[in-house]
Amino acid sequence: MKKGVRIAEVTAENWRAVAGLELDDEQKEFVASNVYSLAESKFDPSARPRAIYVGKRVVGFLMYDLVEDQPPETTIYRFMIGKTQQGKGYGRAALECVLEEIRRIPGIAKISICYIPKNPAAKRFYASFGFVEIGADEDGEMIAELAL
Numbered sequence: 001m002k003k004g005v006r007i008a009e010v011t012a013e014n015w016r017a018v019a020g021l022e023l024d025d026e027q028k029e030f031v032a033s034n035v036y037s038l039a040e041s042k043f044d045p046s047a048r049p050r051a052i053y054v055g056k057r058v059v060g061f062l063m064y065d066l067v068e069d070q071p072p073e074t075t076i077y078r079f080m081i082g083k084t085q086q087g088k089g090y091g092r093a094a095l096e097c098v099l100e101e102i103r104r105i106p107g108i109a110k111i112s113i114c115y116i117p118k119n120p121a122a123k124r125f126y127a128s129f130g131f132v133e134i135g136a137d138e139d140g141e142m143i144a145e146l147a148l
């Protein structure tokens with residue numbers, strides 16, 4: 001177990017806790033609000049929203065998509081830990097959890113992740129897992145990939 005961190009589907013029981021997570025004002029530009037992401041996930045069948053738990057407490061949220069092509073493709077495009085719970089290793093542990101979940105999907109050859117290039121922590125954080133930047137997409141977001 002990674003610091004007691006696990007990820008779970010967003011449900012009728014936990015979505016309010018996910019929606020209530022907050023970021024510092026200067027971090028809000030780095031990721032869409034959780035309320036927006038949850039709404040989006042309801043209309044995008046490829047979206048896989050996940051609550052991040054420590055014990056029984058929801059501390060964060062992430063979302064990846066699964067495009068069922070041949071081979072299937074996946075991008076982690078939302079990732080946040082609530083501001084009161086940051087800096088305790090939960091983000092690192094949660095990323096390990098989602099990478100493990102994605103690795104179990106048959107046929108996945110690589111995992112993409114995207115982030116705003118001026119996010120000070122993102123590049124170093126994802127690079128430490130082996131993600132390699134491949135360039136910006138049409139919206140100016142950096143794409144990094146991890147080959148499996």
Ligand SMILES: CC(C)(COP(=O)(O)OP(=O)(O)OC[C@H]1O[C@@H](n2cnc3c(N)ncnc32)[C@H](O)[C@@H]1OP(=O)(O)O)[C@@H](O)C(=O)NCCC(=O)NCCS
Nearest residue numbers: 027030031079080081086087088089090091092115121125
């Ligand atoms: C990025 C984020 C998810 C990291 O979560 P966290 O639980 O605070 O991270 P951890 O404690 O596991 O630390 C992981 C790494 O994040 C970085 N980090 C964490 N807190 C940081 C801080 N206050 N300032 C700068 N970097 C920090 C460090 O590089 C750290 O690396 P280390 O393990 O080598 O020390 C969290 O800061 C966050 O939600 N940020 C706002 C949203 C965002 O930027 N999301 C990512 C882009 S989608």
